[in-house]
Amino acid sequence: MVRWSAGGDMKCRKCNKPAVINLRQHKMALCAAHFLDWIPDQTQRFIKKYQMFTPHDKILVAVSGGKDSLSVWDILLRLGYQADALTIQLGIDEGLNYSVESHRCIEKHIRDFHPQAVLHTIDVKEIYGASIPEVALRSTRGRDKPCSVCGLVKRHEMNRIAHELGYQVLVTGHNLDDEAAVLWGNTLNWQMQYLARQAPVLPADQPGLARKVKPLFRFYEREMAAYALLRGIDYIYDECPFAAGATSLQYKELLNQLEANSPGAKMQFYVRFLQAKEKGLFNLADEEAQTLNECERCGQPTSAQGLCAFCRLWNNDPLPEIIPLEVIEER
């Protein structure tokens, strides 16, 4: 186990032993054992409070091999939920080994902690004939913003697999820093329809879209890093090489400066936004939201006419055999 210290003579609030982490925004320090219990306890509290899902739901967790996705899967399994996982092989490897390393972490996590767990694996290149770097290079959008192409592919595939395999809920590992950075980006541009749609729980309000849930949205990134380290989860440390310089990382850095000056500010920014939404702040934008069409190629909902953005990526090739079950590796 990693040796940590919360600094100074901090004591755990629950047992008075030396603390390993100081949660400034909660004015609370905890020892390793109590922190490792506190995280699932809090998660359970938020699952109920925000009505995310119940023990009866079949949950699909999107795992990348990073600390957040492995931790959320771990936490949901510890809490006894029916949580299977999906990993999407992106092929971000040439000289970088990112996808290979991420898959190694996922496999190791299963061996170390949850040998009975179910993991579905799909490989973008095997199914569609091109890896993420390859398909990104095909378009100006992709060359400028490979992360946007990657996000598009992952969202599409998560929706598709959840739908085909009958999962009611799609879980992602987004933490508070992720959500606050997206919120900051949307607010900077006052992008009303994005603001209207940003939430820790997105209902499955369109046919073909799974309910999307972010059970870690109330935890800071450093809390999730601490959870993974203290729990002994081996995760991929590096950011994806394509994410360097991404505006979301700049926004996180700015929000962290703000947080350093006023502990809790980052949390308050996001939580008060949710409260403002509850009061109806963005109803107007939501009412104006366009109705979605069905993509002519894959059938998923899209705001476009004809082909959805995902299908436009593939040069209008005919879609491969849908849901290639043979490349889904079930354990």
Place this chain on the structure above:
Amino acid sequence: MVRWSAGGDMKCRKCNKPAVINLRQHKMALCAAHFLDWIPDQTQRFIKKYQMFTPHDKILVAVSGGKDSLSVWDILLRLGYQADALTIQLGIDEGLNYSVESHRCIEKHIRDFHPQAVLHTIDVKEIYGASIPEVALRSTRGRDKPCSVCGLVKRHEMNRIAHELGYQVLVTGHNLDDEAAVLWGNTLNWQMQYLARQAPVLPADQPGLARKVKPLFRFYEREMAAYALLRGIDYIYDECPFAAGATSLQYKELLNQLEANSPGAKMQFYVRFLQAKEKGLFNLADEEAQTLNECERCGQPTSAQGLCAFCRLWNNDPLPEIIPLEVIEER
């Protein structure tokens, strides 16, 4: 004149001579002479576009001796508006000389540029018996946040003088950086009623409140600093000593980092906010806004019952003779 250079071989877009300032967000560089014309031209454009005031209005400009307030007064006079000024002596002097120095700059500006201009001067201590530092020390709020007490006093006195002397419009020198920092603070907390009220033009929709206008709200702070320097306006450079560490300065710093990464981001944040408001984003909060009462002591509108926050500052002493014309120094 200060020797500036926009760097490299930048040329003025209007005359092709060497430029002194590069306006990255406008993708335009200008020489000193054209920049000194561009600022009033743009100001005039915004006065019309946002229907701020007309040449028939009697305008009272609040001047502090800083670059923004002296510049906005200078610009309005150059444009031919009926713009008198009001300065409020705050008594921030002990060992600091802030208020004395600010008054020296105002006097010098009048001598140098507008010897016929009208300046009203009031002194808080002469009227109410205590300077800003003295009154701030009386309350916990004031000790923690002297800027909030100072702002409260200035707003009250500006309203009072404008009303008593029959000015239709109160002008302040707030620039885009000021407005964006306030917006960022309000957005961080999703303070709906503040967001609903934040605007470059606040109508005189309550009896006893003057119309409040910020003609510089589309200019960056560095543009206003450049205007004052190139025009040769002698202004007080230092921030008020009480403002050190103010959250608004932290917010400005964060927004400047954002701007450095994406030129125009700061402007876009504020302008798109105004567009969202035009679409009715904060109508809900505005409808919920409480109706105002009349302060029992001074008669100004207040959200409180009984005394307004300004009158509560003065320990419930009876108000001195209202509008002490003898301490208004008219030139």
